[in-house]
Amino acid sequence: MYILGAITGGLILLLIIFIFVNNYTYVVIPDVKGEEKNTAMKALKETGLIPIIQGIGDTVLYTEPSAGSRVKKGRHVFIQLGKIETLKVPDLIGVPLELAEQFLTAYKLNYKIIKIYNSDTKIETVIDMEPKPGTNVNKGDTILLKISSSEVNR
Numbered sequence: 001m002y003i004l005g006a007i008t009g010g011l012i013l014l015l016i017i018f019i020f021v022n023n024y025t026y027v028v029i030p031d032v033k034g035e036e037k038n039t040a041m042k043a044l045k046e047t048g049l050i051p052i053i054q055g056i057g058d059t060v061l062y063t064e065p066s067a068g069s070r071v072k073k074g075r076h077v078f079i080q081l082g083k084i085e086t087l088k089v090p091d092l093i094g095v096p097l098e099l100a101e102q103f104l105t106a107y108k109l110n111y112k113i114i115k116i117y118n119s120d121t122k123i124e125t126v127i128d129m130e131p132k133p134g135t136n137v138n139k140g141d142t143i144l145l146k147i148s149s150s151e152v153n154r
Contacts (some may be wrong), residue, residue: 009012024072032060032079040079048073055081089143090135097124097147110142115149123150 032040037053040060044051049071055061062080065071071120087107092100097113104111105133124151128146 006035024031024069024074027073029063029065029067029069029071029077030038032063033067035060036080036113037081043105044077044079050074050076052078053081054074054078057081059083076144080142085098086136086138089131089137090143092126092129093133096122097126097145100126100145108139109137111145112142113145113147114131115147118148119150123148 024046027049029049030047032041032043035043037058037060041051041053041121044063059082061080061082061154064080065075087109090103091109092103095103100112101111116127117128125143125148130144130146137143
């Protein structure tokens with residue numbers, strides 16, 4: 001009888017532990033990439049997570065675990081800070097395409113080319129661009145170059 005009571009008590013204890021261990025609330029880590037440090041910390045705290053700051057800077061580069069991950073409420077989330085370098089779009093209007101491509105590649109800016117028929121401008125020359133010169137962009141952004149051509153796009 002004593003052994004049966006011990007086994008029953010043990011099973012009840014295991015059941016209680018199982019219920020409490022699996023009774024956590026899960027939350028989704030918000031996307032705070034690119035946000036200011038204090039804004040990111042507030043968003044994580046409001047979600048029920050514990051932010052831990054790493055790095056120097058004011059801008060969130062990424063979180064670990066990553067945004068969109070489903071984790072237990074109360075979990076620590078590492079916020080990696082850094083400085084995101086912004087560049088100004090260079091004024092390449094009137095510049096030959098080959099030189100414009102070299103410049104954009106050196107500054108790690110992507111580009112797309114649209115050829116536009118223009119008989120008034122030297123062929124293979126930048127006649128317009130988007131975003132406009134002087135606009136702030138980040139490394140990896142895409143610049144649209146409008147190039148003079150002797151042909152119409154097909």
